[in-house]
Amino acid sequence: MTTARITLTINGTATTLDVPVRMTLADALREKARLTGTHVACEHGVCGACTVLVDGLAVRSCLMLAVQADGAAVTTVEGLARDGALSPLQAAFRDHHALQCGFCTPGILTTMHALLTAEPDADEARIRDVLSGNLCRCTGYLPIVEAVLAARDAYRAPDGGPEAAR
Template identity: 70%
Template sequence: MAVTLQVNGATRTLDVPPRMTLADALRTQLSLTGTHLGCEHGVCGACTVLVDGAAVRSCLMLTVQAEGSSVTTVEGLSLPEGLTPLQQSFKKHHALQCGFCTPGMITTAHALLTHEANADEARVREVISGNLCRCTGYVPIIEAILDARAAYGAGET
């Protein structure tokens, strides 16, 4: 099936089997390997991408369901000139170790802060509770997200 969608700002038309997940299409057809596949059941959050601005588990969404949508992967959240304020905050707070969960954490945090720049610690904990990390213990991740709030409140992303 032909599916046309915006991926990281570029219009892309993909020829996919009807049951191909968005995660598989991003990784295999577009070589956007920042979208990680962990559990493939929507539990771990490693495959989180933004679909029309909302955080979505791409392992649970079929590519055909994304027809006409705007999809942003972790690669699309990068800046050509360097790290974004959120990425800088993750680095500053040592909020990554093995890095497997990091793309999902970054996209989830970006979606949260875009809509709720003043989210408090309880809200941050609630939102990232669907993203599993086996390395950090979450404290540095929460600190990084809280520290990045100022950049989102100032209109920087």
């Protein structure tokens, strides 16, 4: 088959998409689900801009076919805000000027959300290590590290676990 119908949960909503089998998950999210917050900046798995959560794990959506996400739960940057308000991580990015052009930002937010959900006590070295899978050309990374460090508290709080912070 060269096209396929897939059903997946995107940001909590069950979604059925008809996709060419060669289409990456990144392109399917952007072109088929019209969630254009996920950005593609290299399409060969180096820059991290297209990072989304698949079944809770941060993955590069350009290195995954959409058909491989059939049945999966996908969280994109559009799924991070809560009730129309910025999530603590998003707010920390704004407060710490952790973005400039904002093109790499969605992939960094999803990656750091996955990290802090799993490891709310990640220290600066761990944050930098994980962040090294995402390229940013504007900020020099330091404001991003500051923002992520500042957002950790929200992930440690009783109501700030993976569910609430989705």
